[in-house]
Amino acid sequence: MPVPEKMHAPADMAECAANWTPVPLLEEIKEHGRVWGDLAEQYGVTNPDPPWKTSLDGMCEVLASGSCSSMAAAEKRWLAGDVARDAMDAPLPLLERRWEEDELSATLYQDVPFPERQLLALTHSLIKRGLVDPEVLKARMKEIHERLAAT
Amino acid sequence: MSHDHDHNAPAPLVDEISDFEALEIAVREICIEKGLFSAEDHRKFTEFAEHIGPTPAARMVAKAWLDPEYKKLVMTDAIAASKAVGVDYLNPTGFGTPSDYTDLRVLEDTPSVHHVVVCTLCSCYPRPILGFQPEWYRTPNYRRRLVRWPRQVLAEFGLTLPAEVDVRVEDSNQKCRFIVMPVRPAGTEGWTEDQLTEIVTRDCLIGVALPKPGVTSNLELRVHHAAKPAHH
Amino acid sequence: MSQHDRTHHAKIATGKGDPQCFAGTAGGPPMFKVGDRVRIKDMPDIFYTRCQVYTRGAVGVVAVVTHESPAPEDEAWGHVDKSEWFYIVRFKQTDLWPEYPAAFANDTLQTEFSERWLEAV
Numbered sequence: 001m002p003v004p005e006k007m008h009a010p011a012d013m014a015e016c017a018a019n020w021t022p023v024p025l026l027e028e029i030k031e032h033g034r035v036w037g038d039l040a041e042q043y044g045v046t047n048p049d050p051p052w053k054t055s056l057d058g059m060c061e062v063l064a065s066g067s068c069s070s071m072a073a074a075e076k077r078w079l080a081g082d083v084a085r086d087a088m089d090a091p092l093p094l095l096e097r098r099w100e101e102d103e104l105s106a107t108l109y110q111d112v113p114f115p116e117r118q119l120l121a122l123t124h125s126l127i128k129r130g131l132v133d134p135e136v137l138k139a140r141m142k143e144i145h146e147r148l149a150a151t
Numbered sequence: 152m153s154h155d156h157d158h159n160a161p162a163p164l165v166d167e168i169s170d171f172e173a174l175e176i177a178v179r180e181i182c183i184e185k186g187l188f189s190a191e192d193h194r195k196f197t198e199f200a201e202h203i204g205p206t207p208a209a210r211m212v213a214k215a216w217l218d219p220e221y222k223k224l225v226m227t228d229a230i231a232a233s234k235a236v237g238v239d240y241l242n243p244t245g246f247g248t249p250s251d252y253t254d255l256r257v258l259e260d261t262p263s264v265h266h267v268v269v270c271t272l273c274s275c276y277p278r279p280i281l282g283f284q285p286e287w288y289r290t291p292n293y294r295r296r297l298v299r300w301p302r303q304v305l306a307e308f309g310l311t312l313p314a315e316v317d318v319r320v321e322d323s324n325q326k327c328r329f330i331v332m333p334v335r336p337a338g339t340e341g342w343t344e345d346q347l348t349e350i351v352t353r354d355c356l357i358g359v360a361l362p363k364p365g366v367t368s369n370l371e372l373r374v375h376h377a378a379k380p381a382h383h
Numbered sequence: 384m385s386q387h388d389r390t391h392h393a394k395i396a397t398g399k400g401d402p403q404c405f406a407g408t409a410g411g412p413p414m415f416k417v418g419d420r421v422r423i424k425d426m427p428d429i430f431y432t433r434c435q436v437y438t439r440g441a442v443g444v445v446a447v448v449t450h451e452s453p454a455p456e457d458e459a460w461g462h463v464d465k466s467e468w469f470y471i472v473r474f475k476q477t478d479l480w481p482e483y484p485a486a487f488a489n490d491t492l493q494t495e496f497s498e499r500w501l502e503a504v
Contacts, residue, residue, distance in 0.1 A: 230400070240400060241398065244397075245396070245397035245398055246392070246393060246398075246404070247396075247400050252400070252401050252402060253403060254400075254402055254403075256449075271435060298479075298492060302487065314487060317489040318487065318490045319490070319491045319493065320476075320490075321494070322435065322492065322493070322494035323494075324435065324494050324495055325433060325452075325469060326401070326449075326450070326452055326469075327450075327469075327471070
């Protein structure tokens with residue numbers, strides 16, 4: 001069966017997609033992090049989704065929201081070079097995030113189950129845009145592990 | 152040895168914090184500190200996500216099958232009709248969400264037309280009334296192929312339609328969101344709303360399955376575990 | 384940081400929903416009605432679009448007039464009073480894909496466009 005044309009993404013998004021470099025911190029999480037499927041099986045928990053799934057979805061939504069009524073007006077202004085990235089109303093509009101998630105799911109994170117894959121892709125997108133610093137993230141994760149493990 | 156379920160035992164819990172759980176918290180906290188969003192706004196959108204229950208849309212279809220007046224409302228103002236099945240699109244954000252908007256449309260199947268829904272651009276889906284989209288719905292495999300080879304893709308879901316039934320693909324690429332109202336199947340005469348609701352599965356509402364008496368859930372695809380499990 | 388009022392959308396859409404908050408803002412009635420034959424314009428696509436490549440140049444029939452909303456490709460910089468009418472247009476699959484089997488000549492596909500993408504046939 002012939003491969004259908006790639007779903008239409010703007011030219012410079014396609015360029016971005018070609019330049020995915022691994023983020024060491026995320027590679028480490030990919031290698032050593034325990035996915036929900038394994039945890040649920042080990043502990044005998046039947047919830048199909050991990051406890052952080054709805055918070056992740058809330059985060060994806062809130063990052064896509066902003067003062068723009070049109071979902072893509074902000075994206076368009078960015079792509080046209082009319083506004084700098086940090087002047088965009090929505091920090092991470094839906095389509096950008098999903099296109100990148102698709103690319104990352106086919107490349108760097110192809111062996112990661114869903115929704116861990118969605119979380120890694122979101123983080124990667126934020127890091128790529130300079131919105132999250134991996135060093136800060138790494139330190140924060142350590143602090144969170146300590147905070148949550150404290151009795 | 153007895154394996155009777157101990158009703159006093161607490162439900163099992165996952166007793167460890169995975170790196171993914173810590174990552175989600177860390178990303179969120181950093182974003183809030185940077186002012187990308189407020190904790191309050193995140194809370195509202197998360198509440199929205201948590202209120203998304205399994206298929207109120209199934210009950211909407213069952214009610215429409217039984218009540219011609221309600222069916223008219225479903226076909227003309229599905230957002231208003233959603234309230235009757237407990238879904239208020241405007242709550243809690245007051246305006247819907249960037250993914251969901253507030254223009255829901257119901258595609259009525261007939262004996263000669265079968266609808267199926269896709270979002271080729273990303274994976275838009277009527278979540279408030281249908282729950283979260285299945286993983287396969289989000290994949291390029293489904294999104295790219297359904298528009299061009301719909302009958303082949305439907306056959307992969309086990310649904311083969313005769314040539315006399317026209318297949319109509321709905322590519323939801325803008326703000327409208329869609330669910331399919333299947334034809335009420337034979338063998339359901341005299342059924343209650345609850346009985347009918349049970350057989351209208353999520354996959355029937357997307358259009359990749361047909362409701363059948365006795366079939367009350369669509370088999371969940373097995374989780375595709377990592378080829379190199381992360382914890383080894 | 385951004386000069387824009389981050390609460391603008393919430394102010395106009397709260398209680399009404401989006402796209403309902405744009406009702407009446409297209410500045411006139413829809414150009415097309417249900418049953419009209421339309422062609423999808425193949426406009427220069429330098430920038431972002433939601434108009435799929437696979438529909439460009441195709442001729443279809445307006446199936447539904449849906450709502451008014453700012454077009455995703457809109458030039459407006461947060462001018463939310465600039466909207467267009469949107470339409471669900473239905474195509475024969477045999478018109479969209481060269482290899483679509485003639486045995487299923489009645490199969491169709493429909494998808495949504497803002498008015499700027501449509502021209503009368």
